[in-house]
Amino acid sequence: MSAPHRVPLSDLHVDEELLQAAGEAIASGWWSMGPRVESFELAFAEYVGSAHALAVANGTAALHVALLGLGCGPGDEVVLPSLNFVAAANVVHHTGALPVFCDVVGEEDLNLDVHDLERVLTPTTKVIVALHYGGYPCDMQSLLELAGERGIAVIEDAAHAPGSRLDGRLCGTFGEAGCFSFFPNKNMPVGEGGMLVTNDDALAERFRLLRSHGMTTLTWDRHRGHAHSYDVVLPGFNYRLDEVRAAIGTVQLGRLEAENEARGQAVRRYLRELHGRGGLTIPFAERIGEGQEACAHHLAVLLLAPGTDREGLRAELLERGIQTSVHYPPIHTFTAYASPARVVLPKTEALATRLVTLPLFGHMSEDQLGHVIESVLSLAGR
Ligand SMILES: Cc1ncc(COP(=O)(O)O)c(C=O)c1O
Secondary structure (H helix, E strand, O other), rough: OOOOOOOOOOOOOOOHHHHHHHHHHHHHOOOOOOHHHHHHHHHHHHOOOOOEEEOOOHHHHHHHHHHOOOOOOOEEEEEEEOOOOOOHHHHHHHHHEEEEEOEEEOOEEEOOOEHHHHHHHOOOOOEEEEOOOOOOOOHHHHHHHHHHHHOOOEEEEOOOOOOOOOEEEEOOOOOOOEEEOOOOOOOOOOOOEEEEEOOOHHHHHHHHHHHOOOEEHHHHHOOOOOOOOOOOOOOOOOOOOOHHHHHHHHHHHHHHHHHHHHHHHHHHHHHHHHHHOOOOOOOOOOHOOOOOOOOOOOEEEEEEOOOOHHHHHHHHHHHHOOOOEEEOOOOOOOHHHHOOOOOOOHHHHHHHHOOOEEEOOOOHHEEEEEEEEHHHHHHHOO
């Protein structure tokens, strides 16, 4: 798709197959959750290797339902990294629980630091929400061990990580629940949309109810004559996905591995040509090289030399037609979350101001990659 930048941060690839899938869903005459959602869920569950996959309106809804389904509420604490998108903190807040922020490992690994968890866990910690930053898996073994010892549930925020593997197992399937996002800048773009996966039958049932008003049957069930009425067994939401987006999602799922591989190629070129040049480093460098486990490579993040004028650099890159971003301004620095309670995040604070996210999408051309690399080297790689 055309974009106003010579090299946009992310870019959608739209073709006949996608248009046809969406068109067929529209022409079917059934637009709310129905057979296409069902088959999208089955295909996603099979792909990630989970017993259940529930399609939802977006990744934030997946996180909200996961927290509520695990019984999170007032009096509970939920731990998550501050170097993160704000969605998880917002939904923790909306359950009535308190978000508590932990630090990251360091320059080479921007995931949550399991050692720092020891500092922030308390007897009231109910859940840890672990983000696989940029699609690079967290140290799930240590995390699950610690959480298991303390009786704390783990939700994986796998918004960046569809298709990422750790010891052969897909991200999103390690914890009690895994949450995915299909926002247009993600690896599996749908528009809005998300998926919630779990291996726990009872949890899946709670998630299903929370997704659709706590109602025991769906409009689709009643339409087919499979049910005539319903009960409401808990106060839920309308967090359903619709047929058109499920049709798009099914096509995008079929393209995910190729998309991730193409992103990997681009990230490897960034690594070869930028890492270690003039004080520039690329976090997760060891996980990017050839022969590593399959990874979503959602973000191409560059760590600038200390003291670099990041915003000046971003403005100069923009002048050359290169769109960049920052993943992320730490959540605890936002007005809504600027509570001083137990916020001791030295690594997050030291690193966050040096991070810049470079353009990355599967169909990026060598010319676009070359333009970004050349520009970064001439402006910041001296
Ligand atoms: C890490 C992370 N978590 C959650 C979300 C929320 O997903 P969505 O935008 O689909 O609600 C996003 C997406 O922007 C994200 O990047």
